[in-house]
Amino acid sequence: KxxxxxxxxxxxxxxxxxxxxxxxxxxxxxxxxxxxxxxxxxxxxxxxxxxxxxxxxxxxxxxxxxxxxxxxxLSKHKTFNVAIVGTGHLGSALLAYSGFEKQGLNLVAAFDTDVNKIGKQLQGVEIESVSDMKDIIKEKKILLGIIAVPAKGAQDVADILTNAGVKCILNFAPKHLNVPEEVKVRDVDLSRELEMLSYFLGNGKKV
Amino acid sequence: KxxxxxxxxxxxxxxxxxxxxxxxxxxxxxxxxxxxxxxxxxxxxxxxxxxxxxxxxxxxxxxxxxxxxxxxxLSKHKTFNVAIVGTGHLGSALLAYSGFEKQGLNLVAAFDTDVNKIGKQLQGVEIESVSDMKDIIKEKKILLGIIAVPAKGAQDVADILTNAGVKCILNFAPKHLNVPEEVKVRDVDLSRELEMLSYFLGNGKKV
Ligand SMILES: NC(=O)c1ccc[n+]([C@@H]2O[C@H](COP(=O)([O-])OP(=O)(O)OC[C@H]3O[C@@H](n4cnc5c(N)ncnc54)[C@H](O)[C@@H]3O)[C@@H](O)[C@H]2O)c1
Ligand SMILES: NC(=O)c1ccc[n+]([C@@H]2O[C@H](COP(=O)([O-])OP(=O)(O)OC[C@H]3O[C@@H](n4cnc5c(N)ncnc54)[C@H](O)[C@@H]3O)[C@@H](O)[C@H]2O)c1
The missing domain is CATH 1.10.10.10 (Winged helix-like DNA-binding domain superfamily/Winged helix DNA-binding domain)
Incomplete structure (x- = not known):
């Protein structure tokens, strides 16, 4: 390895x-x-x-x-389809992030449970209902799922994503996810960064 | 250490x-x-x-x-004042993030260069001009600065923050920052996460 x-x-x-x-x-x-x-x-x-x-x-x-x-x-010639789940503050910021395209990652679908958001367009992507997620992920051959939902909904979302066939998950929710062995999860845990910073602020080098 | x-x-x-x-x-x-x-x-x-x-x-x-x-x-009884620089997609998502409060980090100021944003309120915080940043940081005893501006503006922002007396910087811009030795910088580099994921998607374990 x-x-x-x-x-x-x-x-x-x-x-x-x-x-x-x-x-x-x-x-x-x-x-x-x-x-x-x-x-x-x-x-x-x-x-x-x-x-x-x-x-x-x-x-x-x-x-x-x-x-x-x-x-x-480094798969630079390849592109992969990506879905974002949760289109709140963080999800909508990620939809606007130009860094995905640079890595050959195409944001082709966005999902939410909020009826006020479903059907709206955000950065050119239509927000769809989570209940249609499994079919759309298979149809669009989406291999990467991004989780931007609150911690309590994160595991349910991961289950749907892995059942639908995604190979990788980028997880922003502060929750450890249980997924099948062949699925790779990368956690971006902002609270860990903040813990280190608040420790340093409280104990910083006396200058 | x-x-x-x-x-x-x-x-x-x-x-x-x-x-x-x-x-x-x-x-x-x-x-x-x-x-x-x-x-x-x-x-x-x-x-x-x-x-x-x-x-x-x-x-x-x-x-x-x-x-x-x-x-x-772990400085759990202490609180620290924090400023966000850049109130675009990511900055406004961070202003809404409840994780700061849990770590005793109070978001007390937000800065931008965009005249259409300056003077507006976002999540209860008024967006102020970067030209007033040095004075406000000293006045409000802000010790942590969060950088959510494009890479090309990040070093300038870091210079103002460190001159104004911040002790820590949380940097979301994809740029390595040069700061004085006693200032601690934590980089959150999403593009590195995306690189690993696109490598894995292209070379993943064949299941
Ligand atoms: N806001 C930030 O800057 C930030 C930073 C780091 C981490 N996070 C984490 O990201 C997650 C989202 O944060 P936010 O600030 O965008 O919250 P938010 O409340 O603004 O957005 C959450 C969105 O997810 C949707 N949702 C809830 N449950 C769902 C489900 N089961 N399936 C699909 N959609 C669902 C909601 O309808 C809402 O649109 C949280 O776990 C948070 O801890 C946020
Ligand atoms: N959007 C995301 O989800 C995301 C994720 C990871 C990293 N980032 C990084 O975060 C940074 C911001 O991204 P964004 O999507 O919010 O961009 P954006 O263009 O939506 O917002 C940038 C904001 O910074 C302001 N600004 C520009 N130069 C400034 C300066 N010198 N001083 C103060 N304000 C200044 C702009 O007026 C604007 O309001 C970028 O470096 C990006 O690479 C964004």
Missing amino acids: IPETTISRLFLYLRKVTELSKLSMKRVSSAELGESLNLGAAQVRKDLGYFGQFGVSGSGYVVTELKEKLSKI | IPETTISRLFLYLRKVTELSKLSMKRVSSAELGESLNLGAAQVRKDLGYFGQFGVSGSGYVVTELKEKLSKI
């Missing part, structure tokens, strides 16, 4: 080689690739080594080849 | 002893405290050990005493 820190660094390497290819650089060594990111050459070789043979030792990597290989590994 | 993972666990211990004190439990051992959190007794003792002597070995901790000590360490 490839460590998540390695995957995160691959995105950094891809950004670097993309810049280099714009500057018409032909080759780059692992030391050069690492230097701008404060990493050693050995770490770069180890990270890339998880994905097979990349460069010829001694003469570095061919920039265009490395860029193409990394783009494939 | 106390590890952040220890601080995070202290909040979990505090939640547990708070539940126990509601059930009128008098004592709890480190093993009992750890068990419900899947932690060993040694880990619990080590975490609490950073903060001095808590219990009498052999007979566990006094629930009310432990609760009081942890509340003090």
